Amino acid sequence: MLSNEVLMITRVHHINFLVRDLASATKAFNTLFQQQPVYDSLHAREANTARYQLGEVIIVLVSPTSATGTVGQYLEQKGEGVFLVSFGVQNLEDFWEEYESNELVSVASAARKGLANWQVQDISLKCDLGTVLQICQEKNQ
Template sequence: MVQNIHHINFLVRELDKAVAEFAKLTNTKPIFEPLSSRGANSARFQLGDTWLVFVSPTDENGIIASILEEKGEGIFLISFGSDDLSKTLAGLTGNPRNSEMRKGLDNWYVQDISLDYEFGPILQLCETH
């Protein structure tokens, strides 16, 4: 079952500039992490129980660069926390976008999902370990 908004991803062209501005707003420091398998770098801030993740492409031919080219900067993914990904997926009428869950930042297990309605951002489920 979906329990909360685990994280929201913002796609940005200039990671350092975006992070500096957001750090001023929140008076916090981000955690920087590469997303090598996705051709990107990330920086994340925790606000309450929700992570805000800024993602910028490092590979102009990677998936993140293609999403940036298609959609532009801004919110591109909303991830909902689940205590059991398999059980939550089994209860959905929509089909997963990918055939397998993958390991994300900080040992998060994530699965993109498709629903019968297009919401704009990619929707995802996230289970932490």
């Protein structure tokens, strides 16, 4: 357990699936989940998304709007499928205070605004799992 006896990671916040055709993917997931998604555009990341709430976990379908953007390049290199798992934390800064001297966990990107009221930051682990890992803090609106 951590020194302050508080769990830094509280849950799996969201899982992103990379898809080429958002319309076809949402049709299949609408049937599977029996619900309609919330659609968003991430202009800075050159992607469109469809998000489903399943209990406490959010499933996000992500489709690039450009082959040259980060998401489009990832799709070209890795193909469709799970590409990101995001872990919920109470506070990004508190997380890094706890892990700043840990050799197994490190910062992989600057913190940035995600979907909805999310503040996200990519992380790196010493082991490569073949997917992007991230921490996510929901900001009060």
